[in-house]
Amino acid sequence: GQNIDQPTEMTATEGAIVQINCTYQTSGFNGLFWYQQHAGEAPTFLSYNVLDGLEEKGRFSSFLSRSKGYSYLLLKELQMKDSASYLCAVVDSNYQLIWGAGTKLIIKP
Amino acid sequence: GAVVSQHPSWVICKSGTSVKIECRSLDFQATTMFWYRQFPKQSLMLMATSNEGSKATYEQGVEKDKFLINHASLTLSTLTVTSAHPEDSSFYICSARHDRRTYEQYFGPGTRLTVT
Numbered sequence: 001g002q003n004i005d006q007p008t009e010m011t012a013t014e015g016a017i018v019q020i021n022c023t024y025q026t027s028g029f030n031g032l033f034w035y036q037q038h039a040g041e042a043p044t045f046l047s048y049n050v051l052d053g054l055e056e057k058g059r060f061s062s063f064l065s066r067s068k069g070y071s072y073l074l075l076k077e078l079q080m081k082d083s084a085s086y087l088c089a090v091v092d093s094n095y096q097l098i099w100g101a102g103t104k105l106i107i108k109p
Numbered sequence: 110g111a112v113v114s115q116h117p118s119w120v121i122c123k124s125g126t127s128v129k130i131e132c133r134s135l136d137f138q139a140t141t142m143f144w145y146r147q148f149p150k151q152s153l154m155l156m157a158t159s160n161e162g163s164k165a166t167y168e169q170g171v172e173k174d175k176f177l178i179n180h181a182s183l184t185l186s187t188l189t190v191t192s193a194h195p196e197d198s199s200f201y202i203c204s205a206r207h208d209r210r211t212y213e214q215y216f217g218p219g220t221r222l223t224v225t
Contacts, residue, residue, distance in 0.1 A: 033212075033213070040200075040219075042202050042217060042218050042219045043202075043216050045213060048212075048213060087152065087153070095212060097143075097155070097212070097214065099153050099155070100152065101152040
C-alpha cells in the first residue's frame with residue numbers, strides 16, 4: 001500500500017527553527033509537495049521537490065532524498081503566523097497526489 | 110495567477126435536501142479538478158477526480174450517486190451532495206490543475222457544509 005508518515009504535532013518557539021519530517025512509500029514517485037493549511041482554510045502551496053537536494057525559499061526550505069523516501073520542511077525565524085498544519089503530499093506513478101495526515105505546528109512566544 | 114474560487118463558502122441545510130457547490134478556475138483553464146473532504150483535525154481525503162467533458166473518477170468508498178460531480182467546462186466543476194445527512198457535514202475543498210504536465214494543484218478556499 002501507499003503510505004506517508006509525518007509527526008502529528010510539533011511545538012516550537014517564536015524565532016527558532018523547526019524541521020518537519022516526511023517519509024513515504026508510494027507506487028512510483030513524480031515529486032513531493034509541501035502545503036501549509038491554517039485552521040478552517042484551504043491548503044496553500046509551499047514547495048515542490050522532484051530532484052534530490054535542498055530548495056530554499058525565504059524562511060522556508062524543503063529537502064528531498066528519493067533513495068531514502070524522505071523529505072523535510074525547514075522553517076526558520078519562526079513567527080506566530082506560522083502556526084498551522086503542514087501537509088506532505090507525493091505524486092505517485094498515476095500522477096495522483098497521495099496526502100500525509102499533516103503535522104500541526106504550534107508556535108509559542 | 111492560478112486562482113480558484115468556491116461558492117458558497119459555507120452552507121447550512123436540512124437533512125434530506127441537496128446542496129450544490131461550485132468550483133471555478135478564474136484565470137486559467139483547468140483540465141482536471143479534484144474534490145476533497147476534510148473532517149476536523151483530519152487530513153484531506155480525495156473524493157473524486159474529474160476531467161472536463163468526461164465522467165468523474167470516484168475514490169473507493171465514495172458513493173457516486175450521492176456526490177454528483179459535473180465538470181462541464183474548463184473553468185467550472187460542481188459537486189452536488191444529494192439527500193444530505195448530518196454525517197455529510199464537513200469541509201469540502203476543490204482544487205484544479207491546468208496542465209497535465211504540472212502536478213501542482215491550486216486549491217479553492219473551501220466550503221463548510223453543516224447538515225442539521
